[in-house]
Amino acid sequence: MNEMPNIEQATAxxxxxxxADKVQVYYGDNHAIKDVDIEIQPRSVTAFIGPSGCGKSxxxxxxxxxxxxxxxxxxxxxxxxxxxxxxxxxxxxxxLRAKVGMVFQKPNPFPKSxxxxxxxxxxxxxxxxxxxxxxxxxxxxxxxxxxxxxxxxRLDEPGTGMSGGQQQRLCIARAIAxxxxxxxxxxxxxxxxxxxxxxVEELIDELRExxxxxxxxxxxxxxxxxxxxxxxxxxGVLVExxxxxxxxxxxxxKRTQDYITGRFG
Amino acid sequence: MSxxxxxxxxxxxxxxxGKVAEMGGLAEKAFAxxxxxxxxQDLALAKSTIVQDERLDNLHQDIEEKLIEMIxxxxxxGQDLREITAATRxxxxxxxxxDLAKNVAKRxxxxxxxxxxxxxxxxxxxxxxxALSQLKKVLDAYxxxxxxxxxxxxxxxxxxxxxxxxLFRELLTYMMExxxxxxxxVHLLFCAKNIERIGDHxxxxxxNVYYMVTGERLPExxxxxxxxxxxx
Numbered sequence: 001m002n003e004m005p006n007i008e009q010a011t012a013x014x015x016x017x018x019x020a021d022k023v024q025v026y027y028g029d030n031h032a033i034k035d036v037d038i039e040i041q042p043r044s045v046t047a048f049i050g051p052s053g054c055g056k057s058x059x060x061x062x063x064x065x066x067x068x069x070x071x072x073x074x075x076x077x078x079x080x081x082x083x084x085x086x087x088x089x090x091x092x093x094x095x096l097r098a099k100v101g102m103v104f105q106k107p108n109p110f111p112k113s114x115x116x117x118x119x120x121x122x123x124x125x126x127x128x129x130x131x132x133x134x135x136x137x138x139x140x141x142x143x144x145x146x147x148x149x150x151x152x153x154r155l156d157e158p159g160t161g162m163s164g165g166q167q168q169r170l171c172i173a174r175a176i177a178x179x180x181x182x183x184x185x186x187x188x189x190x191x192x193x194x195x196x197x198x199x200v201e202e203l204i205d206e207l208r209e210x211x212x213x214x215x216x217x218x219x220x221x222x223x224x225x226x227x228x229x230x231x232x233x234x235x236g237v238l239v240e241x242x243x244x245x246x247x248x249x250x251x252x253x254k255r256t257q258d259y260i261t262g263r264f265g
Numbered sequence: 266m267s268x269x270x271x272x273x274x275x276x277x278x279x280x281x282x283g284k285v286a287e288m289g290g291l292a293e294k295a296f297a298x299x300x301x302x303x304x305x306q307d308l309a310l311a312k313s314t315i316v317q318d319e320r321l322d323n324l325h326q327d328i329e330e331k332l333i334e335m336i337x338x339x340x341x342x343g344q345d346l347r348e349i350t351a352a353t354r355x356x357x358x359x360x361x362x363x364d365l366a367k368n369v370a371k372r373x374x375x376x377x378x379x380x381x382x383x384x385x386x387x388x389x390x391x392x393x394x395x396a397l398s399q400l401k402k403v404l405d406a407y408x409x410x411x412x413x414x415x416x417x418x419x420x421x422x423x424x425x426x427x428x429x430x431x432l433f434r435e436l437l438t439y440m441m442e443x444x445x446x447x448x449x450x451v452h453l454l455f456c457a458k459n460i461e462r463i464g465d466h467x468x469x470x471x472x473n474v475y476y477m478v479t480g481e482r483l484p485e486x487x488x489x490x491x492x493x494x495x496x497x
Contacts, residue, residue, distance in 0.1 A: 221340055248342050250480030260342040262269050 017042035017182065017212040018063060023077035025058055025067065025236075032058050036077075036238045038231060045204060045213045047227035047244065049220060051264060054233040056216045060184050063214065064100035065093045081182065098125050101175030105187040107167030109159030109174075114151050117159040117170055118142065121178040137177055145173035146203050165196020172203060176211075183207065185215040189222065201226050220260055224248050232256045274339055278348060281335070282408070284328050285352050285359070289404040291321045292359040293397065295366035296463060300393040302373045303456060304386045311373035314366060321363035328356045351477035355407060358466040358473075362400070365459040365466075372452045382439060382446075385432070385453060392428040392460050399425065399467040407474045415474035418467060419483055425464035432457045 016039035025033035033055045040046050048056040058067070065086060067073045079086050086096055098121070109117050118138045121127075128134035138155070142148040147169045151162070159170050168188060175183055185204075189197040204213060204226050217223050223230050224244060231241040232255070240253045251257045258264045269275050295314055302311040332353050335341060341349050380386045399418055406414035436450045436457070475483040 220342060224342075249346060251343055257343045258267060261345045262271060262274065262339075262342075263267050264270065 015042065016040055017081065018214075019080045020059075020062075021078045021080075023059070023062060023075065023079060025055070025062060026072075026074045026076075027070070028072040032236050033062070034236045038238060038241055040212060040214060041229065042212045043208060043210065044229065045208050045215060045227040047223035047230045048214065048216045048233060049218075049223050049230060049259075050233035050239075051259065052218075055236040056231075056233040057186055059233065059238075060186055060214060060216050063182065063184055064097045064102055066097075066102065068093055098178045099180055100182040100184060101178065101180035103168070103171050103175055103183065103185045103188045106191050107164055107171050109162070109167050109170050111158065111160055113156045114142075114159050114162070114170065115155040117174050118177045121174060125178055127178065141173040141177040144176050144207070145169045146199065146206075147173055163196070165192050165199060168192060168196065168200055169203065172200070172207075176207075180211065182212045182214070185213065187216055187218060190218065197222070220248070232259060234259070271339075274345075277331070277335055277339075278345065281328065281331055281349070281352050284324060284331070285355055286404065286408055288321060288324050288328065288356055288359045289400075289407070291317070291324065292362040292366070293400055293404070295321065295363050296369075296393070296400065296460075297397055299366040299369040299373070300389065300456075300460070302370055303376075304380070304390055306373065306376070306379055308374060308377070311370040314370040318363050318367040321360060325356050325360040328352065332356075347477045347480060351407075351473040354473045355470050358469045362463050362466050365463050369456045369459050372456055376449055376452050378449070380449070380453075385435065385439070385450075388428065388432045388435065389453065389457060389460070392425060392432065392457065395421075395425050395428065396460050396464040396467065399464055400470075403467045403470045403474065407470065407477075410474075410478050412475050412478040415471040415478070416483060418471040419475075419485075422464050422468045425461060429457055429461040 018038075018040035020036055020038045020040075023033055023036040024031065036059055048060060050056045061067050062075055062079060063081075063086075065075075067075060075087060081100065085091070086100075110120060112120070115138055118141050119128075119134050122134060122137045128137055139148060139152075142151060147166060150166060151157075151170075159167065162170060168191075172183075172188075189200050192200065201222065204215065207213060208228075215223075215226065227244045229242065230244045230247040232239045232247065232251070232253075234255050240247065240251060240256045242252075247256065248260060251260060255264075295317055298310055298314045298317075301307065302314060332349055335349060339345070399421060402414060403418045405411070406418065433454065436454050440447045440450045472483045475481070
């Protein structure tokens with residue numbers, strides 16, 4: 001009886017959405033990420049936790065090559081999405097970022113209308129053949145982000161005029177609009193109040209059905225609430241990764257234990 | 266383990282474990298007193314045991330409130346979370362031990378006559394010794410966070426159950442031989458059952474200590490030894 005779930009788990013493990021193998025990141029001489037191996041499961045939420053400067057955001061940014069924009073930053077090892085090496089010279093970073101969307105700490109809507117915020121990505125990627133298709137993408141993205149009812153009558157108003165929580169959900173809707181497969185979130189709720197946070201967390205839980213989500217968070221309670229798996233980073237090393245419940249009730253590594261129980265300086 | 270960044274959290278955890286240990290001491294004493302009142306038909310001791318149970322109840326309530334407060338204020342994780350959940354459960358078990366001891370003390374007053382059969386008293390005493398030593402060992406295992414000691418307590422519970430089974434049979438025999446002894450024997454039977462239950466609570470505590478220390482469930486690897494269930 002006990003054998004069955006293990007076999008299922010093993011099968012699931014072989015179908016990782018993202019696999020990182022011996023990933024190193026250097027900022028000049030600073031070795032920021034050391035030998036990180038991780039398998040990220042499709043259609044699930046994986047949380048990266050760890051103290052400030054542990055490399056969790058740096059590692060997150062390697063997944064859609066955001067570090068390419070930083071001078072002196074060098075990435076080694078391999079990161080594959082659906083088996084394809086994203087650092088292959090043939091890969092177009094712009095196409096990659098359409099497939100791997102990102103949401104940042106501070107909501108950063110474009111200084112444009114709500115409609116144009118969503119329509120921007122589909123336009124540059126040529127995802128809509130005409131105005132009516134574009135309208136459909138805008139409305140369905142806003143619906144998926146749980147924002148439609150709040151904004152449907154004011155799509156031409158500026159996105160920057162919305163509340164912080166609405167802006168963040170607008171950014172999530174904007175990420176969804178280009179039909180990504182993976183959504184990376186770098187502390188998406190740290191600038192939001194508890195109610196806006198709860199709405200974003202609810203949204204993350206719904207998005208999990210269709211997307212692979214990786215979230216960096218400083219709030220362990222948030223990691224515990226939204227994720228199925230949790231990875232703990234410390235000093236550029238991936239210390240421990242496993243089912244979220246295990247990480248928070250019975251972590252294997254002393255460093256994880258010290259961090260989650262608040263024993264770390 | 267190293268200390269929390271917030272040192273008040275350490276103080277709260279230490280205070281909590283101290284209170285649970287204090288409950289353990291009170292429960293042990295109530296149990297020992299109740300049985301010694303039973304064996305020597307000491308009504309005064311029985312009465313004071315009954316009164317003392319209130320202290321255990323108050324302490325239990327106090328611990329529960331503190332634990333809830335810690336969950337609210339600290340959002341415990343990992344080892345801390347396990348210590349807090351274990352303390353909640355252990356405090357519950359100890360409160361029940363107190364109730365069972367109190368019930369034995371009440372029966373002393375109900376019997377209110379010398380035990381007709383000294384052999385039975387010896388059986389009850391022997392069972393008590395074992396259950397009491399189980400309780401002591403498991404409380405030590407809790408204080409010293411010793412998972413192995415907790416495991417041994419779980420294993421030894423079979424002995425308490427075996428004595429209970431033999432006492433049960435003996436009592437049945439006496440009741441059949443002399444119907445006038447039935448009232449007293451039924452009281453004794455309940456007392457024996459209470460003591461056996463105290464052994465079970467010690468086992469529960471052992472399981473919680475094991476989980477608290479290791480994060481793993483203690484496998485239940487023994488057959489239930491209580492053979493009276495089919496007949497009782």
